[in-house]
Amino acid sequence: TGKVPEDILLVDDVRDIWMRDFTTVNPMQPVQFTYTWASMTQKQSKEVQKSFSQFADRYQIHRAKTDLMLDGGNFVDDYAGRVITTTRFMQDNELSYSEAKQKLKNTLGAREVAILEPDEEVLAHSDGMVSWVDQNTLLVNDYSKIPSFRTTVMDELKASFPTAKIVEVPVEYKTNPKGEWDGFESACGVNLNATVTHNNIYVPTFNMAHDQQALMIIKQNTFKKIIPINTESVCPMGGSVRCLTWQVTGDNAVKLIQAARDR
Template identity: 40%
Template sequence: MKRGLKGIIGLMGFFMMSPSVAELIILASPPEHDTYYDEMQRGIIDFQINYAKKIIKNGDEVLVLSTKTLFPEYADALGSNRVMIAPMSDIWMRDFTLVNPDDPVMFRYTAAGQGGGKEGQIQADDVQDTFYQVVKKAGLHFKSSELLDDGGNFVSDYAGNGVISSKFLQDNQLTEKQARKKLKALLGVKHIAFIEADEQGGLEHADGVVSFIGPNTLAINAYPEDPQYAAQLKADLMAQLPEVKLVEITTPYDGSQIYDKRFGSACGLYINMLVTKKRIYLPQFGIPQDKLALQQVRAVTSKDVIPVSSSQVCHMGGGVRCMSLQLRGENARKLLDYAKKVSDKKQATSGDLMK
């Protein structure tokens, strides 16, 4: 009886969270009927559970969209109230969901996210539709756009500044002037900087190069091995975001182990951090530079900086930010309410079967 009461109290506390204080971070378990992640499934699950525990411990909240098969493992580790059976078709929630938690927009997920080409675009649309069906049922509010872009290719301080790679221009066949006008109207930003990705071809996401750690403060990778690119990156950012302070973060990039050559590696990329209003979840790779990266980020922010081990998944091309959808305010409440309804329905069905 005590155990049951404790579970009810915990459930109430979770669904009564205040999104004004906490960020709701949504993760997706590996898909069930896709062999692509079979070799990495154990590493993905271990990473997500460890990451989710860090999120909860530090005052934010988490919801895992899981397959039915994996539900028990996530529920045992995090509590059943933090897991909803709503299988996604991919794990990289940043890319095919919503950008900007304060005023969400759903771009059309690009073919590059699924390997490229016409077949890649068909798959990308299917992946995004699976997510769309869930948020439609949950009643989330957001803008939709036919403009092609992955969530990983939009980085913002949510205070008027944004960065996006020039791949956006190519995908949508727009000039900088045309794209800037469309993005300002759609996203409500005042300043947009277009940058060249550090690796051409593939995803070309801005969040592998830069990260806003607060209003008007932009962290960028260090490129000691490519001073020409580094100089051009800084020049482009300073010209297009003149009020923004640039902070260089150590970047011991390691491409020695890559799971899929189409997507490269995120090992050593501390820039792929997840930034919330009060916290920064910083990737760690089990290397000596981890400590320096923590020091560098903590030196330029008053936010809590929380280290998160990412060595299990970084060679797949992403990690902390790439796997995370962020929601705030009414949308966070709506998704939590929907998760509770799904949970209540599941419990009621289980109860009927036991009679």
């Protein structure tokens, strides 16, 4: 069904809801980057990541660590060596375009890396722009309303992943009503902020007109099961399904499942 069993719910003290950003990337070979502070103070971001590090150490979560600064939301990969980030990674680490690509290849063992111009400047995360639904199919927001930006994004993706199938998916942006969630950049309307697992894709929906077309295109381009999740209540805060999730597999997953069942 794609549902998580009730008995593996592990309640713990981690200081932020956006688990994607300050945890680890790539469940196959986990790496913990240094969390940036685009949406909070430097002190707050350190406290948030420290709360995760203490949690991960407590359960003996195996992971490599790097001083490179990166939010997990600005890292989209196919779990097989193809990685997408934005120019924010270059800025945060004071690297040139070619240096940034090489750093990611060296740190992660990546084969191919794309560095996109972000579609918004607050968080500048790639996971609001693209999603690998399998090892050779990449979904990207349809930016045809901004032709020059679309060209920039598509050129970088095609140059970086010459053999990948690239499919555009409709996107609509919704701004928060005045006086509601001031200071937050809404993520409502971005269906590609999806959590992709071996067998399922958990796709955020927003009760918006383009949802059904987006779901249809995603279904047509993967053999995985599509599980829509209504995220109207959380997307005004700037994230949805992928932002809320941290993915683990293998021994790390077994440790967490066992810890939950032992409680």
